[in-house]
Amino acid sequence: MTTEERRAWSLAVTSLIAYAVYVILWTTGVDYVPALLWTIGGAIVVNIAVDMLFGRAQRADQRDREIARFGDHIGGSLVVTGAVAAMALALLEARHFWIANVIYLAFVLSAVLGSTARIVAYRRGFHPW
Numbered sequence: 001m002t003t004e005e006r007r008a009w010s011l012a013v014t015s016l017i018a019y020a021v022y023v024i025l026w027t028t029g030v031d032y033v034p035a036l037l038w039t040i041g042g043a044i045v046v047n048i049a050v051d052m053l054f055g056r057a058q059r060a061d062q063r064d065r066e067i068a069r070f071g072d073h074i075g076g077s078l079v080v081t082g083a084v085a086a087m088a089l090a091l092l093e094a095r096h097f098w099i100a101n102v103i104y105l106a107f108v109l110s111a112v113l114g115s116t117a118r119i120v121a122y123r124r125g126f127h128p129w
Contacts, residue, residue: 003054004064005122008071010050012115018043019108032097036104067121075114082106 018039025035082103089099 002064002122004068005119006054007047007051008115008118008122010047010054012112012119014043014046014050015108015111015115018046019104022104032100036100040104067118070121071114071118074117075110078106078110078113082110 021042022035022039025039026032082105085106086099086102089102
């Protein structure tokens with residue numbers, strides 16, 4: 001398993017765990033703003049720590065860069081979808097809570113989908129079209 005594939009796994013798993021912790025905290029009555037900020041910050045710190053733990057022993061080659069770009073393109077589609085949904089909610093004058101949650105969910109789904117695309121590309125082969 002390459003370093004870049006490990007990073008994709010780390011991003012997908014920590015994003016899902018952080019969002020699950022956020023949902024659990026929110027459903028137990030904790031204010032959503034600190035829970036949201038702490039889970040996002042915690043996921044960032046964990047990803048940095050995992051990246052430092054695995055190190056950058058292997059330099060990214062052309063294939064790694066193409067797979068990363070492919071994953072970014074796939075994941076980016078959900079960021080755009082989330083932005084459009086958040087804009088629609090803002091135009092409908094929805095509460096800030098719903099707008100923030102749509103954006104957070106879009107970021108999580110983007111990270112998971114983009115990482116999944118990278119993992120599949122590493123496991124099954126990558127054939128740019």
